[in-house]
Amino acid sequence: MRRERTSLMRDWAGICLVSLLCAVPCYGADDLAIIAGPYLQYPTETTMTVGWETNRPASTEAAQGPGAGVLTWVTGEDNQEFHTVTFEGLEPGGNYFYKVRSRSKKAGEVESELYTFQTAVAADAPFSFIMIGDTQSNPRNVAAQARKAWEQRPHFTVVVGDLVSDGRKKEQWNDHFFANMQPLISRVPLIPCLGNHDEDSRYYYDYFALPDPEYRYTFSYGNTAFFIIDTQRPVDPDSEQYTWLDGALAESTATWKIVCLHKAAYSSDENDFGDTTKERSGFGDHRLRALSALYEKHGVDIVWCGHIHSYERTYPMVQGKPVADGGVLYMITGGGGGGLEKAGPWRSPFTAKVYSGHHYCLVNVHGPALRIEAYTPAGYLFDFVEIRKGD
Ligand SMILES: [Fe+2]
Numbered sequence: 001m002r003r004e005r006t007s008l009m010r011d012w013a014g015i016c017l018v019s020l021l022c023a024v025p026c027y028g029a030d031d032l033a034i035i036a037g038p039y040l041q042y043p044t045e046t047t048m049t050v051g052w053e054t055n056r057p058a059s060t061e062a063a064q065g066p067g068a069g070v071l072t073w074v075t076g077e078d079n080q081e082f083h084t085v086t087f088e089g090l091e092p093g094g095n096y097f098y099k100v101r102s103r104s105k106k107a108g109e110v111e112s113e114l115y116t117f118q119t120a121v122a123a124d125a126p127f128s129f130i131m132i133g134d135t136q137s138n139p140r141n142v143a144a145q146a147r148k149a150w151e152q153r154p155h156f157t158v159v160v161g162d163l164v165s166d167g168r169k170k171e172q173w174n175d176h177f178f179a180n181m182q183p184l185i186s187r188v189p190l191i192p193c194l195g196n197h198d199e200d201s202r203y204y205y206d207y208f209a210l211p212d213p214e215y216r217y218t219f220s221y222g223n224t225a226f227f228i229i230d231t232q233r234p235v236d237p238d239s240e241q242y243t244w245l246d247g248a249l250a251e252s253t254a255t256w257k258i259v260c261l262h263k264a265a266y267s268s269d270e271n272d273f274g275d276t277t278k279e280r281s282g283f284g285d286h287r288l289r290a291l292s293a294l295y296e297k298h299g300v301d302i303v304w305c306g307h308i309h310s311y312e313r314t315y316p317m318v319q320g321k322p323v324a325d326g327g328v329l330y331m332i333t334g335g336g337g338g339g340l341e342k343a344g345p346w347r348s349p350f351t352a353k354v355y356s357g358h359h360y361c362l363v364n365v366h367g368p369a370l371r372i373e374a375y376t377p378a379g380y381l382f383d384f385v386e387i388r389k390g391d
């Protein structure tokens with residue numbers, strides 16, 4: 001039972017002019033350089049994974065410890081451009097320092113500055129995370145939001161797809177995404193989800209070290225389980241992802257269950273589901289509504305989407321209709337940077353809040369209480385909702 005309490009350049013060596021426009025580092029053409037990261041990913045209570053990319057093959061070395069002077073180095077695979085190290089044997093909710101280093105006989109050595117991370121908190125501890133989507137394009141906006149999100153000091157960040165405008169274009173991952181999501185992703189682990197613009201690109205798989213097959217996976221933090229699926233792949237009841245999600249949800253004993261997927265089953269968008277200047281809207285992607293049977297069967301609390309470049313929160317829903325108690329909350333957080341969209345002229349039967357503007361969400365989870373806050377890049381709160389279980 002749940003009650004709603006609402007509401008209110010890499011090879012652009014030395015082109016420093018570019019770095020005035022977005023956060024692109026400068027270095028000599030022959031120098032070994034870090035061109036993405038370091039960035040944190042997939043935290044657990046006892047491990048943390050760090051990734052980075054160098055401009056040419058080099059060694060993989062990373063160090064962690066409780067203080068700047070007491071770092072323990074770990075060595076990964078040599079002769080790599082995409083580097084991954086997982087620190088193991090850490091304390092739950094522990095506060096650590098880290099740095100990364102790569103070396104090449106031909107190109108020298110590069111070492112990052114000293115950063116920090118925090119392992120996942122224990123199951124009964126409160127925690128906070130950022131939800132953002134569609135960071136594609138508009139690097140300045142992405143940078144502004146990443147700075148604001150970092151100011152919130154969250155435990156991790158989820159990006160619900162369309163990390164870049166064209167996932168096949170390597171420079172967008174470097175110059176748009178990784179360069180501008182700092183300092184957030186060097187301090188706070190990132191949980192990604194594939195969107196249509198990411199094009200199921202090999203770069204997604206190169207950059208991220210996630211449980212196989214990576215386009216869908218589970219992630220647990222505190223008392224909450226996340227189920228990430230790819231809406232560019234089939235999700236109908238005969239699909240592999242549907243069967244997998246059914247099993248993964250059935251196995252979960254988490255207090256809160258959140259499904260993250262890029263495209264939205266329920267949306268008020270003005271032209272994605274019919275051109276509302278001349279025809280009625282279908283109010284969302286009906287292909288995705290078959291998944292609601294799983295959500296309702298297994299007690300999913302929130303289904304979190306992007307794709308529509310605006311914000312929308314539904315009332316809790318059961319069988320396609322708003323309900324007063326229980327039900328599934330459908331969220332759209334697609335205002336991470338891409339060109340904005342807005343709602344059609346009619347209010348949908350399910351909308352609790354709709355907003356057109358860049359934004360991110362902060363979610364606080366404390367036992368049976370979960371609170372969502374939605375912020376503009378300037379830091380203004382424009383929506384919040386608190387849901388609670390067990391009373
Ligand atoms: Fe998008």
Ligand SMILES: [Fe+2]
Pocket residue numbers: 162195196197262306307308
């Ligand atoms: Fe999209």
